[in-house]
Amino acid sequence: MQWYTKILERPEFMTALANSAKFALIAAFFSVLFGTLGALAIAKYDIPGKAFITALLTSPLSVPQLVLGVALLIYFTPLMLAGTGTGFLIAHIIICIPYVIRLVLTGLSGFDYNLERAAAILGASPATVFWKVTLPLIRPAIISGGLFAFLTSFDNVTVSLFMVSPDMRTLPIEIFSHMQDAYDPLVASISSVVIFISIILIVILEKLQGVGKMFGGTH
Template structure:
C-alpha cells in the first residue's frame, strides 16, 4: 500500500505527464479545427463548418507537387542516411584505429551548427559543382542533417550490444553478412527505427536548409507554406498543416500495424 507522500508524488507525476500531452496535442487540435472554419481568416473556435479550404488546397497542384517532393526527399535521405549511419556507428564503436572520436564529432557536427549555416554553405558548394538549386543538392543537404539522428540512436543500441552473440553465430558457420542481418540488425532495430523516424520528421519539416536550394519548380512543402504565409494568412494554411497532421497519424498507425510500436520500443531478445 502506497504511503501518502508516494500518492502525492504519483499524482504530481501523472499531472505533469498529462499537462505535457495537452501542451503537445492541443495546438494540433486547434489547427485541425480552424481548417474547417467558414471565415476568411484564422479564428478559434471555428465559425461554421466547410471543406472549402481543403478543396482550395487540393485544387492547387503545386501544393501536391510540393508534398510529393518533400516525401521523396524525406524517404530518400533517410534511406541513404541509414546506409551511411550503420557502418559509421559500427566503425566508431568497434574500430581500433586512432581518430574515431574525431570521426564521430564530424558526423555529429550538423546537430551543433545552425541549419541555416549548413544551407548557405551547401548553396555555395553546390554552385561550385554546378548542381545548385537542384534535387541532388536538396537531397545531399537533407542527408547531411539527418545522418546524426541515425548515428546517435544506433550508437545507443550498440553501447549495450553483446558481441559474443556475433561470435557464436560465426562459430556456428554463419557468414559475416548473414550474422549482420540475422543477429546484429535485429538487435539494433529499435535504435534504427527510432533514428529513421527522427530523420523522416526532421527532413519533412526542414525550412532553413531547403529554402536556399528551392526554386519555383522545386519547392518542398515547408518552404511553400513559409512563402505563402508571408503574403496571406487564411484558413487554407490551416488546411495544409492539418493535411500533414493526417499524414503523420496514418504513418504512425501503419507503423503500429505492420511493425508494432511496442516492438520498436523494445530491444529484440
C-alpha cells in the first residue's frame, strides 16, 4: 500500500489529476449541451441531409484517434490553438459529443411524443414542454452521456498527446511520460486508481441507461 501513499507525495501527478478532472468536467458539460441539442434536432425534426449530419456528428467514433489527433493538430496550429487549454478542450469536446448523441438518441428511441402534444394542447409553452415533459423523460440518457463523456475525456491519451503542452498535462499523459523514463510500482498504483474511477462510472452508467444500449445491444 506504500505506493498508493507515494502518489500524494508526487505533486506532478496530483496536478495532472486536477487537470484531468477539470478538463473532463468542462468537456462533459459542453458535450451534453451540444450533443443533447443535436440529438433532439435529429430525432424530432425533418432536417435536410439528416443522414449526413448524423454521420458527421458521430464520425469521431469511426475515425482512428491517432488520425483525428494529427488532423486536429494540423488544423489548430494556424489558428494558434495547438498547445493551448482552449484547443485541448475543443479536441476533447469533439471526441465526447458522439457518445452523448448516441445515448440521447437511444433515450429518444422509445419516447412518446404524444406527451409533448398533450402538454401543448393543455396550454404549456414550448419551453415549459421541454423542461417539464421532455427533459425529465430523457434525463437518464443525458446523465449517462455526460458520465461517458467525462470518462472518455478523463482517460484519453492519443488525442491529448497532440494537444498537450509542457505547462498543461493530464494524468494519462503524466503516466505515459513516467513509463518512458522508469517503470516502477507507482505506475501500477496510479493506473489502478484510474481503473477504479472508470469502473465506478461504468457501474453508474449501467444502472442509469445500460452500457449495451449505446452499442445497439439489449439492456
